Amino acid sequence: MKQKTGIGTWIGFALIMIWCLLPVVWIISLSFKSLAETTAGSPQFLPKDPTLDNYSAILDNGDFTRALINSFGISLIATLLSVIFATLAAYAIARLEFKGKRIVLSMALAIAMFPVVSLVGPLFDMWRTLGLFNTWPGLIIPYMTFTLPLAIWTLSAFFREIPWEMEQAAQVDGATSWQAFRKVIVPLAAPGVFTAAILTFFFAWNEFVLAISLTSTTRSRTVPAQMSFFVGPDPFNPPYSQLATASVIVTIPVIIIVLLFQRKIVAGLTSGAVKG
Amino acid sequence: MAAIDMKNIVKKYGDGFPAVNDVSIDVADGEFMILVGPSGCGKSTLLRMIVGLEDITSGDMIIGEKKVNDLAPRDRNLAMVFQNYALYPHLTVYENIAFPLRLAGASDDEVDKKVRNASKTLELDEHLERKPGNLSGGQRQRVAMGRAIVRDADAFLFDEPLSNLDAKLRGQMRTEISRLQKRLGITTVYVTHDQTEAMTLGDRVAVLKRGVLQQLATPRELYTNPGNLFVAGFIGSPPMNFLPAEVDGTSVKLPFGTVQIPQERAERAQGKGLLIAGIRPEHFEDASVKDDTSSGSTFRATVDVVEWLGNEAYAYIPFEAPPEVQKQLTQLEHDLDGDQMRTQLVVSLDGASRIAEGDEAEIWVDSTKIHLFDPATGENLTVDESRAGRIPEREDPKAKEQAEKMADHGEEVHSAEEA
Structure with missing residues (x-):
């Protein structure tokens, strides 16, 4: 019985792995x-004679x-700012009693649900007027806006888990509110902070619609947008191998x-799980 | 080192609920003060006001010579041990203990010296590099105390520190805390609902009910001279027996018979009609075991249940109480967080007693130790005021009445919320 389920599990596991990883491979x-090999029509699965030409070509591009x-720049800055703002906002939401707390939270959720495409037009016009079109901040600001709600929700859940006493103990021990926040609360919420950071970074890194609409040159165009310009000399024969190389990179x-970050999250979870 | 002086402290929450009503307690320098009472009596709120985690609605909080009402917790220089210890899980034991020193900007050498000193006192040396999560309850408790003693705080505050430990460890830690406090000679305020802790640890004990101070006295004074029905019922285990009583001259009529009480006690209870007599279980005895029964009175009663514990036995004798007394006793049970089903007498007998369940036994009672309470106010009519510490209603009955009224109002706030 045990053996049977074992085999079944492994078969299922293998199928899922093939299903997910085949495109990547x-x-x-x-x-x-x-290049010659990919333009030949129906290329075989494994390269006939493997070459690093694509890599050197793309890195020379x-x-x-x-x-x-x-x-890198846009994603990292957006992540950093988003996490900082989200940490502060989530802390306030978790700890303070103020009017309109529910509204803030539901508004944040509403923003997260807003389709990105519907904002492209207005943003395009606004950014041109404000001179933010085709600049780093022009992308950083919308990325932050779209990732903050999720980050705030994730983090406020983490902050709520931390017992009030932690902070009160720190204050009695002689910490200012800021010190208590920085030395006790933030380290305890580290798993949440890393989760929020990863989510934000991925969103910014993979985002395409805004990246292609709000940029016009390589001054601020990100990789997903840039890759759509990889057409090569012959429009009927896109350089598939180079596109693939860019994707890998x-x-x-x-x-x-x-x-x-995964390691950080695991480390954070084990230490945060202990509530003294 | 400092004295803590609380003057007419009032705490009202945002919803109008008065948690603490006009409490005045003076804690002398180096004294071990216990705040005790049933849950919801405001003892923890009071402690948190001392340390600065709760705002004070009105009244003065004076530590040392300084009024601290508006100071932040970190400016009060007090050390506190929380109920769940509140250790920092991301720091090692060493860094947990060092935390207050690091915040104060102490040099590494100084930190190291003081932390090692504290850990030696608390026998935490071999655990210094571990994280709190890997420690047992008792060890965490000691780390929390280490964090308190490592700095030269003016006073220690404990918020039910032993309630998360099992019974055996609780006993050990109780002695440990007592020893530590004696050695350091530091002013200590200790909140508990456990009366063993209250009786054994405290130099003085403040008994609170619904945010009102009931009595402030040494454990012995509280036990032998309770100021009112509440204190009498709260202190002592098994609790004091309350019986309906009528006084006529020096004789007191109880449900089981009539006993004689001393002249000066009887005088104070004359002409008050129906009273409540309070007799501790150990002031009864099996008449057949007692050699000399002349000093008290004896009566015969049918014993319902007997619990034999070896060194002593508890016998339970049910009785009927008239409605006036019954109502007061039900209210008292409610105040004490209990829910007693029937009125019964608990009698502590010598272990040698042969009384069995269902027997009609002859019981001796030490009638000189009987307290008489006014059923309307709960006041102890026979209290020896010179040996009862401070009883607010005797000092200033009006103020006490006012405070009780506030507490009644608080109950209304709560019942309105529930409705």
């Missing part, structure tokens, strides 16, 4: 094929590296970040 394999820098930081 396909892209990775594409990225090692030469000034537009791509520029977009990569934009992506864009995915690497995401994987690294997940692995890094």
Whole structure:
């Protein structure tokens, strides 16, 4: 009986893994094929003679590296600001009694539910008037707006879990409200902070609609938008292998970040679970 | 080191609920003061007002020579141990204890010296590098105390520190706290609902009910000279027996018979009609075990249940109470958080007693120890005021009445919310 379920589980597991990872493996394999091989019509699964030409070509491509820098800069700044604001706001929501608390929370949720596309038009006009079109802040601001609600909700849930006494103990021990917040509350809410940070970073990193609508040059265009401009010399024969290579390169930081933060989240959870 | 002086402290919450009504308590320098009472009596609120975690609605809080009403907790230089310890789970035991020192900006050498000193006192040396999550309840308790003693605080405040521990550990920690306080000689205010802790730890005990101070006295004074029905019923386990009584001259008519009480006690209870007599279980005895029954009175009663504990036995004797007394006793039970089903007499007998369930036994009672209470006000008519500490209603009956009225109002606020 036990053996049977074991085998069943493993088969199911394998199927799901193949289902999820096959496209990824396909892209990775594409990225090692030469241009000639991909334009041949029906290329085989594994590259015939693996080459790193695509990688060197794409890293030499000034537009791509520029977009990569934009992506990193915009995503990191948006994440940082979003987490800072969300931490402060969530703390206030979890700890303070003030009028309109419910409204703030439901408004935040409403914003998160708003379809991004419907804002593209108004934002485009506003950003042109304000001179934010095709700039980093022009993307950072909307990214923050769309990620803050979720971050606030996640974090306020974490803050509510932390017993009031923690903070009161810190105050009796001689801490100011700010010190109590920084030295006791924030470390305890670390798993929440990292969760919020990851969500925000992914949103900003992968976002496409705003990135393509609110930019016009590589001055602020991010990688997802830039990749749609990878058409190559022949419009009927897009450089599939190079597109695949770009995709692989864009995915690497995401994987690294997940692995890094995942460890933090686990560490945070184990220490936060103890309520003294 | 400092004295803590509370003058006419009042705490009213935003919804109008008065948690503390006109409480005045003076804690002398180096004294161990206990705040005790049933749940919801305002004892924790009072403690939190001392430390500054609750605002004071009116009255003066004076620590040392300084009025601290408006000072933030960190400016009051008090150390507090919380009910759930409130250790910082992300810091090691060492850093937990060092936390107040680090905030004060102490140098690393000084921090190290003081932390090691505190950990030695509390026998935490081998746990310094561990996180609070890996410690047992008693160890966490000691870390919380370490965090308190590591700084030179003016006073210690304990908020039911032992209520999360099992019975055996509670006993050990109780002695530990007592020893520590004696050695450091630091002013201490300790909140508890456990009367064993109240009786054993405190130099003086303040008994609170519904935010009103009932009596402030040494444990012995509280036990032998309770100021009113509430204090009498709260202090002592098993609790004092309350019986309907009528006084005529020096004889007191109880449900089981008539006993003689001393002249000077009887005088104070003359002409008051129906009273409530309070007799502690240990002031009864099996007449057949007692050698000399001349000093008290004896009566015969049918014993319902006997609980034999070896060194002593508790016998239960049910009786009927007239409605006036019954009402007062029901109210008292309510105040004490209890729900007694029937009126019964609890009698503590010598372990050698052979009284069995269903027997009609002859019971001796030490009638010199009988207290007589006014059923209308609950006041103890036979209290020896010179040995009863402070009883607010005797000092200033009007103020006490006013405070009780506020508490009644508070009950209305709560019942209105429930409705």
